[in-house]
Amino acid sequence: MTRAIVQIGGPFAALLLLVTAFFTYEPLRKPFGGTPPPVEELTVERTVLDDSGIALKVRAGGTEPVSIAQVQVDGAYWRFTQDPPGALPRLSGAWIAIPYPWVEGETHKVVFVTRTGLTFEHEIEVAWPTPKVDAEALWRLTLAGLFLGVLPVALGMLFYPALKSGGAVAFQFAMALTVGLLAFLLVDTLSSALEIAGRAAPGLKSALLVWIIAALACLLLWGLARWRGQDFTPLGLAASIAFAIGVHNLGEGLAVGSAFATGAAALGGFLLLGFTLHNVTEGVGIIAPLLERRPQLSILAGLACLAGLPAVLGLWLGTFAFTNHWAAFALALGAGAILQVIIEVGLLLRRQIGQQRQSRAYPVVFGGLILGVAIMYLTGLLVEI
């Protein structure tokens, strides 16, 4: 017992000694003439514009606490309050409220001047009142979310009879199309996760976390799927696909919602319609594993909701509570889920093809793959924010 304690505790004690020695001697201090000037970082996470002015959620990064000494708006020092007050330790956040008479539809530049004289700029590209949280706003966002998520998936499911009448070839084609679609979503989700992570506070190392979360999510779902030591049922696979697509649609909702909230996008009917077209293919993907049986309507409706309703939640959160690192982590989770589903569908497809002559199957599979990616890319052009 004591031996075990020594064996485990020994290395930790040595580590403690090392840290103490480091701070006692500080090897880098002497030759470089004292400690270098502190490096501060400040990131703006949220912007709220309303009748009382501009409110910004900031988060500190870098090696030293950040003291916001003054705030300039459009090149003028302006009165502001900070909550909580005082220096911001690494990774902590605060709200900065500035009673500034901002101008609707115009650009404003906020500059934070820190104690050391460093400046951090934040541009409000198009000033627009931040939507207020009320019943009407929530209802409209819900409606938009249904158009963005649930309806297109349901529409895609209408291809069910056509695909079913096509027999085994149609099934393989639909599965291949699903893989192509999911591959597109994987790249799309990962790249937007990394892009959003790039805007988060640098101290969080969000980009690294995106990769870790995606990998862990994939492994975890893989393990959960085999919990009982057997392969997916077709319905289980369809549900997995719907879940993965659902997390992706959550990300889409976040993106549209935050663009809507910050006024960066004119959320016209065109953009929403674009997303609707973009997401129709997702419905085809979800029903693909079910072609060989006859699912109940209620099950199809459930799957459509599983894939589509997260878009509503995404819109709400994106509009009212968007935070870069949380959005990046949610998207990373989605990327992991999509990757796992790609592998599952791929395995299923492989088993199917294994039972027949491959020379006939490959053109169908490649055709489906390429068409899946192509449809997503082309409809994706409609939804540039």
Place this chain on the structure above:
Amino acid sequence: MSNIYDWLRWGASRRGFLRAAGLSLFAGALGAARAQSGDHDAQGYTGEHRAPANAHGDHGGMITVGQVDHARNGFDPSKVLTDWDQGVTSPWTGGRTLREFTITAEDKEIEIAPGIMFPAWTYNGRVPGPTLRVTEGDRVRINFINAGSHTHSMHFHGIHSARMDGVPGAGDVRPRGSFVYEFDAFPFGCHLYHCHTVPLKRHIHKGLYGAFIIDPDPARHPEQSELAAARLLGTPQNAHWQEFVMVMNGFDTNFDEENEVYAVNTVAHAYTHRPIPIERGRPVRIYLVNVTEFDPINSLHLHANFFDYYDTGTNLTPTLKTVDTIMQCQAQRGIIEFAYSDHEPGLYMFHAHQSEFAELGWMGLFDVRDAVA
């Protein structure tokens, strides 16, 4: 769904509450914040936070937040205004006066706007450096000691020999070195001195400059002796005037060759937070010097009044009569004379009429009263 709705609404109303609370408790919260960070002694706050009651003094939000710790800086803009350094005098040949000054260049971190620290290079620990005030014809001797970390010099705008010019090779002083500048004070006027070590731009904008005023000697200007006497510090005629020195400067705190802070006498909005008391019945004379780096010109605009302007102050008759705005390039300077005798008491604004400079700190107020204690 109702949960999320409540949660979102709570989030929004909480922010609203914080904002409202924050604005009304603005001063208190700020004081608490500063006290917490230990940057300022609480004394500085209670004494100095004097928001002008007049509507004109409400800047509609455009203001630096907080107070500068002048005690730690070692100089107070309100005192810099009238802090004339006349040196140590002794007789000189021909009935003239020798004036000796000791100036030490040193590195010092100063607070140029509430909470913003600037790694300055200073003369005698202050920015602008001491306002040297001599009389036309005096012998001036400057014992210059360089206690800073870089080579520095003192280059006077005046008449002197090449050896005394304070440029590289003639009176620039290495760290821990010293030099004696000596010359006769000519011509009378409102002048300046600054470090002329290269890189010049950096040595100036880091804070090495100050006003150098040569008062006219009435005996040398028999036809305008009354005007000269009114300029000469220490005469009864001069005592009637309210004289201030204002050095227009700027600070590039992030070293991107653009100023983040503009001011007169260094501290942003110093005279907005503490207006300059003016006695209504007595005339005002401002010695205005521009040392602003990076921007081609600076300016002064006086509200609700007009003034006479003596460019470089080398004449006893005005260069411009009855103007309310003048501009100066770097190292240009002049004397401004005006009065509020026909005005009602109140807060009268003055600022650079580059709105950008005004909103970044170069703005102040005269508090015109019937009597000043």
